[in-house]
Amino acid sequence: MNRPASLTALFLAFSRLALQGFGGVLAVAQRELVERLGWMTREEFVETLAIAQVLPGPNVVNLSMMVGDRFFGTRGAMAALAGMLAAPAVIVLCLAAAYGQLHAHPVAANALRGMGAVASGLVLATGFKLLPALNKSPLGKPAAFGLALAALVLIGVLRWPLIGVLALVGGAGMALAWWRMK
Template sequence: MSTELASQRPTSLADLYISFTLLALQGFGGVLAVVQRELVEKKRWMTMEEFVEDWAVAQILPGPNVVNLSLMIGHRHFGFAGAMAALAGMLSVPLLIVVLLAVVYAQFSQYPQVVGALRGMSAVTAGLIIATALKLVPALKNNPVGRLTALIFSALCFAGIALLRLPLAYVLFTLGTITCTLVYRRLK
């Protein structure tokens, strides 16, 4: 699947809005796994390689990664209007839900069951992120630095941020500069 071309595209601004609203609602709080499955496997709006490349760009831009990705996809297909439709889809209904959840949480935050449920949800989210990362590894075979080098840099990033507790900006700037230099040299 990773090498085949994306054969479909959003049919309208309403399709973009509805699709991104459903994406935001499916993966409320952590949508990477859902977005990859929906956009690449189900809707086929992009290939796995396009997803990995666009996701990498979305991660370095300021703001939420999935919102950045939705803006890029919307703009790619319908220009500024598409970007705004995708953005509205990602934010409108989830915003209402967050406001409602905040009101409910304020009423029930002192109960141990609520605290336990939130801890359990964070473990599930971590598992989804790891599973999605493993699912995206095959797309690295076409990466200019190669799969092994990309995995080494991923491990270094994890070690720097999670184990050594280095600031994210320093780790990304350092490893990103080295990786960009490697890619530039290999593509030259």
């Protein structure tokens, strides 16, 4: 089995991986890490991915840090993480700068409005798909719907900042779930 020659090679491999996919690069990660680079066997990839899926955060980010740690310890984890995030962050910053120049143009404004509607629809669709999971949640459906309604009112009607809503509603949800689990 091969291994990355250096931290730079690790960084570049994960940068290339991050730039090959948008919204889901796990298939690309398997092809790169197992087939092209030979840094992992298929079995090792599946085992590492299984652990990455259990950890909080995006699976491929967790996977990158675990692969980096495997070869170079903490420095490798940070190099792989930087590789996964640096190029996408630069792209997002460039898009934000372009938006700063184009936000007043009617076509750009309408396109962004449309993207906002699509994003809202995707979030709602995901929420509907996850509704059956509430049957097993210690929070329960009535409390979950109440917290969702509170978030909707605080953000949509009262225009509270997101961080405040997350702190209040998220904190209340965690406290209620913890209390019910006792």
